[in-house]
Amino acid sequence: MKALSAGVRTLVWLAVLAAIGFALYAFVRSRPQDVPWTPLDLSQPIGMFTRSKIGGLKDDFAGCRALLDAAGVRYTALPPRDGGAQCGYDDAVRLNAGGSRDLAYAPAGVGVSCRVAAALALWEWQVVQPAAQARLRSGVARIEHFGSYSCRRLYGRDSGAFSEHSTANALDIAAFVLEDGRRISVVGDWTAGQGKADADKAAFLRDVRDGACGVFSTVLSPDYNAAHRDHFHFDQASRGMGGACR
Template sequence: MKALSVGVRTLVWLAVLAAIAFALYAFSRSRPQDVPWTPLDLSQPVGMFTRAKIGDLAGDFAGCRTLLDAAGVRYTALPPRDDAGQCGYDDAVRMRGGGSRTIAITPDVGVSCRVATGMALWEWQVVQPAAQKHFGEPVVRIENFGSYNCRRIYGRDTGAFSEHATANALDIAAFVLADGRRVSVVGDWTAGQGRDDAAKAAFLREVRDGACGVFSTVLSPDYNAAHRDHFHFDQATRGFGGACR
């Protein structure tokens, strides 16, 4: 009887483990972006492990470009750049508007491939749904302040180099809607009295918050005065956690 009891318990545990395995398999099929072992797919919504998977592309320029190609992102691979000190890059692409699923980034800008990957997901999964929600219009242009800049953080003479020094950061200034309306960080972060003013402020906060799922660092006017007129996005290596302010 004792041996039978042990056998029954073993069968019960095997059944439980099989059920768990099946549930995990089903979940990974329906929500691959929410499990760590599935490959990154730019056609999937942003998930729990999306940011970590983008981070894993560090050092895999060919693999990163394969993702952009499969998603229809228009870009030009940039030749390596080696400036004095800790500046330069060997994994940068110049993003261009007009791809099969991307919107216009203005002006064309060279960024690390990981930043370009984050931008594509952010545009498709965060910016456009938020624009439709708040304005009933798509965004046709995202204006930026640039990426590569050989400097230290805040332009200081000493201290750590900025992610801009390796084109691993991008500063976003404004959004232009299909009907011509412009939503700028500097002008619309704080809502005015009008209904449209409230919508613009809500939109900016929604796209800021949504960026936290694809970029390692997201800084906004809530962070400090230096970011009063733009969002700073970068893909700095930070482990599992990110910085979103």
């Protein structure tokens, strides 16, 4: 009886392990973006490890460009730039109109690090457009920005650490122009007014800010400080598994 009981227990444990294995297999098949070892795919929804996978492209410019190519993002690889001090870049791309991206940037042809470009593509498709449809009943036609590359220190100070802008590893987002012509700006619509339309605009801005936290290592908004009252700051600074979202 004891031998039989031990055998039964073994069979039960094998059955449990098999069930767990099948469940993990099904999960990996249905949510590959939530598994750390699956390759990054810009066609997949944002998952638990998407941000860290994008961060892992830091020293893989060719691999990052291959991801953009596979996703249909049109771009031009920029030649390396030596800005002296701690400025310049060797992994930047200029985003071009067309391809699978349905919106434009203004000013046009913004140049950013490839990791920022990959995150922007996911953010546009998985966050910005769904949030605009849900909150404002219109798609987004254009994103206005304050630029990317700028050889400067944090907050333009004379000393201290250099900004991620100094390597084109950041982009400041100012406003969104909808397909129906409405313009939603960070400076004008972050704080809701009296009506439902104002509340929807403010909610949209918070949706796109919160959603950016899944693909950018740093996301700063008016909630962070007064210096960001008129824009969102997105960058891909190396932060390990953690991120800054405020």
